[in-house]
Amino acid sequence: MSDRFDVLVIGAGVAGMSVVHSLQAQAPQLRVGLVTLQAPGQAGATPWAQGGVAVAWGQDDSPALHTQDTLAAGAGLCRQDAVDALTSEGPLRIQELLELGADFDKHADGTLELTREAAHQRRRVVHCGDASGREMARALARALPESVELIYGQLTRILVQGSRVVGVQLDGQRSLAAPQVVLASGGVGQLFAATTNPAGAEGQGLALAYEAGAQLRDMEFVQFHPTALAVQGHGANLPLLTEALRGEGARLIDETGEAFMAQYHPAAELAPRDVVAFALWQHRQRGHQTLLDARALPVAQRFGQVHELCLKAGFDPAVQPLPVTPAVHYHMGGVAVDLWGRTSVQGLWACGEVSSTGVHGANRLASNSLLEGLVFGHRVGQALADADFRQAACLPTAPQVELRQDPLAMARVREILWSGLGLARSQQGMEKALAALERLRDRLTACGSTAHTVASLMVSSGLFRRESRGAHRRLDYTQTSPHWAGHTLLVPGQAVQLQTLQANLSTPDLLARSL
Numbered sequence: 001m002s003d004r005f006d007v008l009v010i011g012a013g014v015a016g017m018s019v020v021h022s023l024q025a026q027a028p029q030l031r032v033g034l035v036t037l038q039a040p041g042q043a044g045a046t047p048w049a050q051g052g053v054a055v056a057w058g059q060d061d062s063p064a065l066h067t068q069d070t071l072a073a074g075a076g077l078c079r080q081d082a083v084d085a086l087t088s089e090g091p092l093r094i095q096e097l098l099e100l101g102a103d104f105d106k107h108a109d110g111t112l113e114l115t116r117e118a119a120h121q122r123r124r125v126v127h128c129g130d131a132s133g134r135e136m137a138r139a140l141a142r143a144l145p146e147s148v149e150l151i152y153g154q155l156t157r158i159l160v161q162g163s164r165v166v167g168v169q170l171d172g173q174r175s176l177a178a179p180q181v182v183l184a185s186g187g188v189g190q191l192f193a194a195t196t197n198p199a200g201a202e203g204q205g206l207a208l209a210y211e212a213g214a215q216l217r218d219m220e221f222v223q224f225h226p227t228a229l230a231v232q233g234h235g236a237n238l239p240l241l242t243e244a245l246r247g248e249g250a251r252l253i254d255e256t257g258e259a260f261m262a263q264y265h266p267a268a269e270l271a272p273r274d275v276v277a278f279a280l281w282q283h284r285q286r287g288h289q290t291l292l293d294a295r296a297l298p299v300a301q302r303f304g305q306v307h308e309l310c311l312k313a314g315f316d317p318a319v320q321p322l323p324v325t326p327a328v329h330y331h332m333g334g335v336a337v338d339l340w341g342r343t344s345v346q347g348l349w350a351c352g353e354v355s356s357t358g359v360h361g362a363n364r365l366a367s368n369s370l371l372e373g374l375v376f377g378h379r380v381g382q383a384l385a386d387a388d389f390r391q392a393a394c395l396p397t398a399p400q401v402e403l404r405q406d407p408l409a410m411a412r413v414r415e416i417l418w419s420g421l422g423l424a425r426s427q428q429g430m431e432k433a434l435a436a437l438e439r440l441r442d443r444l445t446a447c448g449s450t451a452h453t454v455a456s457l458m459v460s461s462g463l464f465r466r467e468s469r470g471a472h473r474r475l476d477y478t479q480t481s482p483h484w485a486g487h488t489l490l491v492p493g494q495a496v497q498l499q500t501l502q503a504n505l506s507t508p509d510l511l512a513r514s515l
């Protein structure tokens with residue numbers, strides 16, 4: 001077989017696999033390659049998702065209500081048409097997942113069980129115990145068409161000729177030709193010292209898209225989950241203790257046994273995710289330990305995955321409170337795309353966590369990201385079917401990239417971002433972080449340079465936005481300001497700029513800017 005594909009999809013999480021399914025339905029004749037670091041079904045953050053997928057499914061619910069909640073969480077930065085697409089197409093995508101065999105929890109009468117999560121007005125989270133992502137990934141992976149070629153490898157370059165994509169480089173040396181490339185490479189959590197994200201979530205796709213000329217948007221918006229299990233010796237990755245534990249009555253206590261959340265918010269444990277995360281940060285700053293007491297809950301029966309993770313880390317939730325810390329969980333920013341996943345580079349598409357569709361604004365509503373992967377992955381597949389599949393006559397020569405990273409330098413990046421771009425930010429802290437990253441530049445060469453690029457762009461965007469909004473909380477600018485009610489936009493080769501909401505990207509805008 002030659003190394004020429006019609007479409008290469010980079011990433012086999014919910015977003016990448018949704019693209020493949022949708023493409024198969026629209027244009028089965030295309031030669032499609034699916035590039036991933038791990039096997040589909042086990043790849044990326046998708047199988048780690050615990051809570052489930054938010055969707056307007058219940059009798060008392062509607063896409064309009066789901067839209068309302070999503071916009072409220074997004075703190076003024078959501079793109080309304082993208083949110084409408086998310087909420088109105090969500091039920092169709094869940095129906096398709098059920099038809100693929102996803103075995104979500106059901107009532108005795110066969111209807112789907114729906115749970116309620118913080119900031120949702122209705123019960124609308126479709127789930128499979130506390131291993132919902134695993135079930136979704138299993139169903140999507142099992143049904144992957146045989147014609148799709150699985151390619152294990154690491155994306156190291158996006159090859160561009162003139163102003164359009166012509167292929168990719170994998171593993172620092174091997175080039176594959178493709179006139180259409182879809183980035184579905186997930187998040188950035190592994191660039192922070194504490195994260196719930198799996199290995200590989202280093203934002204490489206973001207950096208490579210930027211190097212290929214793509215615009216990035218809202219890079220400063222990082223969501224912190226309040227309750228990661230604070231264990232030693234696990235590197236950056238910490239096991240997640242799902243929000244549903246608090247929903248079912250688990251309490252946040254300190255070393256004195258006091259349930260401290262009421263000091264910080266009237267809704268206590270059930271306050272919005274960013275409020276609880278910040279309260280934990282403050283309580284820890286005051287010298288306290290933070291623990292989740294789930295002893296009164298049937299954790300083993302109701303939260304099998306959490307139970308397993310705790311036992312593996314040496315904690316028994318039935319007999320002891322669990323040490324918890326906030327940790328980086330989700331990146332709202334990403335490669336700027338239109339409603340069909342087109343980036344500002346012709347032939348380059350993006351969906352899932354690596355993209356910025358505008359559905360999450362400044363703060364993601366819980367359980368909306370799996371849905372985003374399903375809906376916008378499907379949309380990319382639909383739009384791709386009509387794309388231009390002419391191959392470039394030849395590929396540009398791409399210098400080899402050394403794959404080895406300096407582990408100490410990467411650990412330093414994690415510390416820098418954790419302290420400089422953490423839960424509480426300031427000009428001084430972010431300037432210090434930028435300077436520290438600059439000093440590290442020479443050690444972050446080759447493959448590690450993507451970490452440097454992404455980290456620097458995130459901090460620059462955070463410095464630029466002189467307000468607090470959604471997940472971007474500054475100690476020196478504590479208010480939300482109408483002046484900043486817009487997106488931070490990174491156009492390669494230019495300084496960070498503010499993009500007004502009215503100028504939300506349509507495809508012609510995006511392409512015009514890149515030419």
Ligand SMILES: Cc1cc2nc3c(=O)[nH]c(=O)nc-3n(C[C@H](O)[C@H](O)[C@H](O)COP(=O)(O)OP(=O)(O)OC[C@H]3O[C@@H](n4cnc5c(N)ncnc54)[C@H](O)[C@@H]3O)c2cc1C
Nearest residue numbers: 011012013014015037044045046051052155186352353370
């Ligand atoms: C612990 C945890 C719990 C969560 N719970 C929920 C939840 O309950 N509900 C919800 O909606 N969301 C949840 N999320 C968020 C959600 O899981 C992710 O946002 C979503 O799965 C991202 O899907 P994706 O397809 O964009 O990327 P991923 O699933 O992360 O897949 C990324 C893919 O890209 C590949 N890749 C990455 N870099 C490269 C490279 N350089 N070269 C080649 N391949 C590459 C990876 O191998 C993988 O195949 C949770 C996240 C975590 C970490």
